[in-house]
Amino acid sequence: MPPLVQVIVGTTRPGRFSEKPIAWLVDRLCGRDDLELEILDLRDHPLPMYEGTVPPARSPRDYPNDAVARFGQAIDRADGFIIVTAEYNHGYPASLKNAMDYLFAEFNRKPVAFVGYGNVGGARAIEQLRQVVVELEMAPLRHAVNILPELMISARSAEPFSPELFASLDQRLETMVSDLLWWTAALGAARASAG
């Protein structure tokens, strides 16, 4: 069985740009035989602003309600992640932070790579996310894909959007994914041997 790579869609607002990188990722990564791709859209997991009583790090998989349980069980299945993030006010979107704060064990010892977009390709949001995911005991990777404004403008004006508009990013994606798969195999084996 190839590793399950989950793509977390970090923004939820109407008209979100994230749909375009997601369409490109699906086009490029679906059908590969060295990974199974799953899109985890935070729109499908509406969670209230964090309201847990005990931090998830101290109450692993103890879900306060069905919505968090469904989200936790989905994240639990993954072997590695690609987080697709916007940059809101030089940070990552609150939707992403709120969702991640609900879990802990489900993310532990799994690798995560990033696709960002914005004025500096989401670089500031990605740097912040790298700090956050370390606290979830994840392994953030160096290689990332940064979608800059010129590409965002052409992608926004294209109707319909074609994944070919992001073809200049294909090599970066390939480098990032091959690194992600290396870490997915290494950490998957280590998690399995740790029991």
Ligand SMILES: Cc1cc2nc3c(=O)[nH]c(=O)nc-3n(C[C@H](O)[C@H](O)[C@H](O)COP(=O)(O)O)c2cc1C
């Ligand atoms: C609240 C808000 C703050 C923003 N701040 C930034 C920013 O700091 N840096 C940036 O590059 N883009 C910023 N933008 C523009 C976003 O890059 C752009 O709107 C993008 O489409 C947002 O992602 P989304 O459409 O998936 O929600 C901001 C957008 C919003 C809505």
